[in-house]
Amino acid sequence: MPPEKLDLPQGTLDLLILKTLALEPQHGWAISERVQQVSKDVLQIQQGSLYPALHRLERRDWIKARWGASENNRRAKYYELTRAGRKQLEREESAWRKLAAAVAQVLKTA
Amino acid sequence: MLSDLLFRLRALFRRSSMEAELDSELRFHFEHEVAKYIGSGLSPEEARRRARLAFGSFDQVHEDCREARGVNLLETIFQDIRYALRILRRTPVITAVAIFSLALGIGANTAIFTLIDAVLLRSLPLRDPQQLVQLRIHNRVAGEHDTVFTNPLWEQVRGRQDIFSGAVAWSDSQFDLAKGGAVQNVNGVFASGDYFNVLGVQPVLGRSLTPADDQRGCPGVAMLSYGFWQEHFGGDPSVIGGTLSLDKHNFEIIGVARPGAFMAPALASPRSQGFSAVSHYFLQP
Numbered sequence: 001m002p003p004e005k006l007d008l009p010q011g012t013l014d015l016l017i018l019k020t021l022a023l024e025p026q027h028g029w030a031i032s033e034r035v036q037q038v039s040k041d042v043l044q045i046q047q048g049s050l051y052p053a054l055h056r057l058e059r060r061d062w063i064k065a066r067w068g069a070s071e072n073n074r075r076a077k078y079y080e081l082t083r084a085g086r087k088q089l090e091r092e093e094s095a096w097r098k099l100a101a102a103v104a105q106v107l108k109t110a
Numbered sequence: 111m112l113s114d115l116l117f118r119l120r121a122l123f124r125r126s127s128m129e130a131e132l133d134s135e136l137r138f139h140f141e142h143e144v145a146k147y148i149g150s151g152l153s154p155e156e157a158r159r160r161a162r163l164a165f166g167s168f169d170q171v172h173e174d175c176r177e178a179r180g181v182n183l184l185e186t187i188f189q190d191i192r193y194a195l196r197i198l199r200r201t202p203v204i205t206a207v208a209i210f211s212l213a214l215g216i217g218a219n220t221a222i223f224t225l226i227d228a229v230l231l232r233s234l235p236l237r238d239p240q241q242l243v244q245l246r247i248h249n250r251v252a253g254e255h256d257t258v259f260t261n262p263l264w265e266q267v268r269g270r271q272d273i274f275s276g277a278v279a280w281s282d283s284q285f286d287l288a289k290g291g292a293v294q295n296v297n298g299v300f301a302s303g304d305y306f307n308v309l310g311v312q313p314v315l316g317r318s319l320t321p322a323d324d325q326r327g328c329p330g331v332a333m334l335s336y337g338f339w340q341e342h343f344g345g346d347p348s349v350i351g352g353t354l355s356l357d358k359h360n361f362e363i364i365g366v367a368r369p370g371a372f373m374a375p376a377l378a379s380p381r382s383q384g385f386s387a388v389s390h391y392f393l394q395p
Contacts, residue, residue, distance in 0.1 A: 046166065052178040
C-alpha cells in the first residue's frame, strides 16, 4: 500500500525545486525523482506543473539552464541556482518554517 | 524587470528553438520514467502506458510553459497588430483618408501651437520683459492712440519722466548699405542711447550704445546684430572700430549684440546726423 499522496500547497513547488537545486545542478526528471524519494513518496511533482515552474523560475532569474550530458551520456537540460535564486531560497525557507510552526501551534492549542 | 523582458523577447523570437528544446527535455523525462517502470518489473508496453498516463498531455505542458515564459501576452499583442494591419490593407481608401485626416489634424495643431507659443507663451528675450510698457499719445481729434512721437516730444519724455527706471525710443527703418551703385537695403532700427542698457541686452563684442552716442551733432555709431555680423562679416572680431556705410553716411561699428537679442532688424544706430524724426517708445518701470 503506497503512502497517501498529498497535493502541494500553493507556492511550495518553487520552494521544493529551489531546495533540490541548492545541492547540485540537476535535470527536470532528477528533480521530481529526488523530491519523491526524500519525501518518501508523499510528494510527487507532476510533469505538467514541473516544467512550467522551471520556466517561471528561469524567467525570474532564480535558476539558469544549460545543456549537459546525463549519467547515461544523453543530452539533458540541467538547471542550477543563481545567486538571486539562493537568496530567494533563504527567504522562502524561513517564511515556510514560520508558517508551518504557526499552523502547528494553532492546531495544538486551539 | 529588464532581464524579465529580455527573457520574454528571447522566448518570443527564439520560439521554435525553445519549443524544440522543451520537446527534447520532455522526451528525456518521459524515457527516464519508462525506464523506471521497466526497472520495477513492468513490460515495456505497460511501462510506456503508465508513463504516458502519469505525464498527461504534451501539448498542455507546452502551453503552460509558454504561459510561464510570459510569451503569450506579447504574442497576443503582435497578433492584434498584424490583424489590424491586414484589415487596414484591405480597405486602402478608408485607411488613406484616416491617415490623411490624422496627419492634417496633427499638422494643424502643431502649426497653431507654434504660433501661440511664439506670440503668447514665450516672452521677449529681454531683462524683465513683464515690466515693459508702451507709451502712447492719445489724439483727441482723431480719437486714436498713437505710438509715434516727434523728436522734441521724446526729449521731453526722456528728460522729465521719473516713474520708470529708464526710457528708450526706437524706430524701424531700412538702410542702404551700398556706397554707390545698386541699392542694397537692410532692415534696421534707430535706437536711443539707453536702448541696450534699459532692455538689458549685452554685447558679445565691443560695447553698447550709450547716451553719449545720442547727442545732437555727435558722430553716428552702429551696433550689429549677431546674425548680421555673422552674415556680412563672417563673425570677424576685427570689425569693431571699422566703418559701416548706411545711406551713404559712415558709421563706426562699436559692438555686436548677443545672439537672440530682441533686435530683429540688422542694425541699430543712434539718432544723429539728421536721421530719425519719429520714434516708438518703450519705458521700463
